[in-house]
Amino acid sequence: MQITYYGHSCFEAVLGGKKILFDPFVSDNELAKNIDINNIKPDYILISHGHYDHVADTVSIAKQSGAKVIANFEIVQWLNKQGVENTHPMNTGGKWIFDFGKVKCVSAVHSSSLPDGSYGGTAMGFIIESQDANFYYSGDTALTYDMKLIGEFRTLDFAFLCIGDNFTMSVDNALIAADFIKCNKIIGMHYDTFGYIKINHEEAIKKFSYQGKELVLMKIGETINYK
Numbered sequence: 001m002q003i004t005y006y007g008h009s010c011f012e013a014v015l016g017g018k019k020i021l022f023d024p025f026v027s028d029n030e031l032a033k034n035i036d037i038n039n040i041k042p043d044y045i046l047i048s049h050g051h052y053d054h055v056a057d058t059v060s061i062a063k064q065s066g067a068k069v070i071a072n073f074e075i076v077q078w079l080n081k082q083g084v085e086n087t088h089p090m091n092t093g094g095k096w097i098f099d100f101g102k103v104k105c106v107s108a109v110h111s112s113s114l115p116d117g118s119y120g121g122t123a124m125g126f127i128i129e130s131q132d133a134n135f136y137y138s139g140d141t142a143l144t145y146d147m148k149l150i151g152e153f154r155t156l157d158f159a160f161l162c163i164g165d166n167f168t169m170s171v172d173n174a175l176i177a178a179d180f181i182k183c184n185k186i187i188g189m190h191y192d193t194f195g196y197i198k199i200n201h202e203e204a205i206k207k208f209s210y211q212g213k214e215l216v217l218m219k220i221g222e223t224i225n226y227k
């Protein structure tokens with residue numbers, strides 16, 4: 001399967017021939033200025049929570065691509081008001097089977113409000129199970145003991161974990177999270193974009209490798225083939 005990084009927490013994964021885009025925040029991301037959102041044409045967009053650095057380009061990408069947006073109920077209502085009609089509302093604890101695979105919404109410990117100040121529901125993470133791969137996308141979250149549930153009941157091939165600290169887990173917390181979810185291959189997200197979340201790449205990668213784990217820090221615009 002293919003994974004493309006568009007900066008911050010925005011990735012596109014190709015599952016069952018469908019393109020799944022997570023948390024699009026591209027056009028206002030200084031580090032992603034070489035990415036043209038007009039070239040991003042997903043089949044689905046998954047939104048973890050309402051903050052601007054996760055929803056910013058959702059309306060434009062959804063409209064230009066016709067992608068179905070999967071998010072919590074409150075975010076879906078907000079998108080509907082802006083003319084995005086192809087949506088699927090979910091909430092923490094729920095799962096649904098789409099044509100690319102199964103999406104299970106899990107808890108994230110984080111706030112969630114929309115850019116215009118409206119209520120954004122609660123922040124979520126996602127577990128995706130598909131023929132191509134099983135993985136966890138943490139969204140923005142603190143390290144939480146709930147992550148142990150994921151490790152107990154699911155076998156993951158890899159996970160997207162936030163590592164930038166200040167607003168979310170740090171590298172050290174993500175290492176513990178990787179133990180909780182029983183996953184040794186982690187793709188880092190939510191780092192470097194703002195001053196508060198700049199990290200030392202080399203040090204972070206070393207910390208993981210000392211514990212027999214792999215931390216992948218993708219370049220913006222880079223596509224990797226996984227499996």
Ligand code: NI
Pocket residue numbers: 049051110111140
């Ligand atoms: Ni956030």
Ligand code: MN
Pocket residue numbers: 051053054140167190
């Ligand atoms: Mn964020």
